[in-house]
Amino acid sequence: MTSATTPDAPSAPAKRTPKTTAPELAEGERERLDRAIDELQVGAGTWAALTVAQRVTLLRAVRTSVAAVAEDWANTAAASKGLDGRHPLRGEEWLSGPYSVLGALDAYIETLSRLAKGTNPLDGVKVERGPGGRTRVQAFPLTGIDRFLLSGYTGEVWLEPGVTPNAARAAAGLAQRTPADSGGVGLVLGAGNITSIPVLDVMYELLAHNRTALLKVNPTQDALVPVYKRAFAPLIGAGLVRIVRGGPAVGEYLTGHPDLAHVHITGSATTFDAIVWGPSKGPGAAATTRRRRENRPRLKKPITAELGGVSPIIIVPGRWTDADLTYQAEHVVTMRLQNSGHNCIAGQVVILSSDWDQADAFRAALRRAYANAPERPIWYPGAPSRMHLATDAYPDALVLGDRVLVEIGVGDDASPLQNTEYFAPVLGVVTLPGTGQTFLDAAVAYANDELQGTLGANLLIDPVTETALGAGFERAITALRYGSIAINGWTAFGFITPTLTWGAYPGSTIDDVGSGIGVVHNALLLDRVERSVIRGPFRPLPRWIAGSLSLSKGGVGRVTILPKPPWFVSARTGAVVSEGLTRFRANGGTLGLVKTLLRAMRA
Structure with missing residues (x-):
């Protein structure tokens, strides 16, 4: 940049009148x-x-x-x-x-x-009509290297109903x-x-x-x-x-x-409310209540926010192999334990069918994967006390060192699990009756109506079952009121993918902020975004090959070169592969990439 575009910072006056009051500041x-x-x-x-x-x-x-x-x-x-x-x-x-x-x-x-x-x-980007008068932008992958390294993963940005493809391009x-x-x-x-x-x-x-x-x-x-x-x-x-x-x-x-x-x-929503309305406790609480009643927010400027929530992981019943059960259990555990659960998008509530004949096998695989994940510090402030909230509410929960697994049984009160974003290694399992479309529709309604927040929802389904559900599956995805939806993936993939969007489902206000207002990332700079939808492979390399052979039975396998994604907490080479991918992103280099891919094969 030239000096004409990078002026020196202005010198500060010797004395100035504070623009606002804050007695705690010098x-x-x-x-x-x-x-x-x-x-x-x-x-x-x-x-x-x-x-x-x-x-x-x-x-x-x-x-x-x-x-x-x-x-x-x-x-x-x-x-x-x-x-x-x-x-x-x-x-x-x-x-x-x-x-x-x-x-x-x-x-x-x-x-x-x-x-x-x-x-x-959007030139060269597929933009098409979507369900319910929406427009869908095929926002990932857009480069050859992403198509190769992240083969099997795709991502769409859905715009609000009424936005046409031409309007999307114009904005x-x-x-x-x-x-x-x-x-x-x-x-x-x-x-x-x-x-x-x-x-x-x-x-x-x-x-x-x-x-x-x-x-x-x-x-x-x-x-x-x-x-x-x-x-x-x-x-x-x-x-x-x-x-x-x-x-x-x-x-x-x-x-x-x-x-x-x-x-x-x-x-957090608590911090958001304190900024917009004032403190909920202490000497200022009465004034805050009055401002809310009179609709006079303390904040006099616009605000956007991303505030998290309780994220569902819907397990759609199907016919899974033992390897599928193990892999997807590790997938669920990754959604919860990455960053020690200190994530706004950490999966928290597994929704399981009580009528699935493999439910007990999946529970067993989930317990094993949860127990076997590498130990790590619980480092985020307040996390231990929130974990105590979980064990106080569920004294029969399984405590495995630095993590808690809550399995809601008959007669248990699920409301603490549904309404508390623990932001810590606390994972819950709830069950609903039904199989097929009946279960899927019930699980979507449960996620929409019972779980706090609208930031992200995850759904795991084998390709044979997805094909059998057909249009009913797509209707269920459309019905999910979440700003990011991952099918056979984790919504964190949407966070890390810049051409997708990140934020709560539209509709929140400063009066009831939920998971937040507005979106970020959105590198295509799209207007009037409703959600992003990620789709990934149900099976990794090489097992998707066997799955693809079941096409005659209605199976559709997604091709991927990843034997196990490096973000899985169970990936043995995840650390070196993640570093290698970042160095390749930063500096290029074919030799380094080949070495990284060879290490990925040993995950």
Whole structure:
């Protein structure tokens, strides 16, 4: 970038009047925060003056800086979570950190490059009519390397009913269609659990909304601040991003700041309500109740949020082999135990058919997989107390060292499991009667009506059963009211795939926020998104080959080169494969990729 597009930061006045009140903050800290916002206001003008082509150049510089810090990023994140260099699950921090960000940058660069050339982000992308007046965008895979490395996985973005394919194309690009229209300065209250989230949320502020961004890092991620600053160095130097630390007092000061145009938070509904309405306990609780009654929110600016929920894992009865039972049990355990369960999208409630003749065999496989998964620290603040909530509610639960398995029996009260996002290694199993379409419809209704939140739902079904259900299966998927749906996959695949979208099912409001408001990621910059739908292979390599031979019986097997995905907690080579894939994403290199794939074959 030239000096014309990267002006020096303005000098700070010797004394200033605080923009908001926050008695817990020292005057010097208030001035520091005000100065950062002043610099971002200048940066908003800089950003609005850049052409889309210049923005592509800047994003490429960010990609270079992210690639340079990838190893430090993954190692710092792993150490902060108690995973040493030999821990078998340290690969999680490569995939959910720098890998995710590099993939997003590549996808955004492609979208903006198309816009800069005067072409549409959806040129060459299949856009078709979907169920119920929706439009479906075939958003994954879009590159040859993704088709190869992640063969068997596909992803669609479904737009809201009434959006036509032509309208989808016309709106693709969002704020990058009008780059000179500044969105001001946005506040990003960063997540505390997954290290890519704050970075991805900042990128979405810039690219979807033309807002420069002030990132307040969650205290759990303080160790990553030097890494974030190096990764964002091109944006920081241009005055487009500032990063600050601090606890609740800093957050309160910033959310009330008049010079910030928007707030985005990844966190809990409790924190969201405190920002919008005020504290629910203590001296301010009465005023909060009054504001709610009178519909006078304390927050005077728009807010978007991703807030988690209780995610279902629907097991559709079919005829599974012993290997299927073992593999899918490990799949379920991964959904719960990745990052020690400290995920907004962790699967929490397994919905099983009481009439499935293999239900007991699956339960046994699930218990084995849950017990055999590698041990790791429970590191997120408050997690032990939430685990105690589970064992208090279910004293007969199976406690396996650092994890809890709750199997709801006849007469048990399932409501604590249904309504508490434990954000810890607590997995529950509930049963419903029926098989086939009867069970599937009942499970969808249970997930929609009984489980808190609408962020993500997972569904496991063998290809013979899916084919037999036919249109009924697609109707059931359409009926699921979740912002991300994974069929024979985990919705975290949607999180890590930048051209898919991430966020709650539409309809939440500040009065009843549920799993949140709005979407992020969305590298195709699509408007009026309803959900993303991921489909994966039921069987890994080489077992899908045998499954494909059952075509005469109605089976449809998805081809994949993965014997076991590296994100499985049971993948023996998951750590080195995840690191290898990230290094390939960062730097390319055929030899390194071949070595990584050979290691993947030993997972």
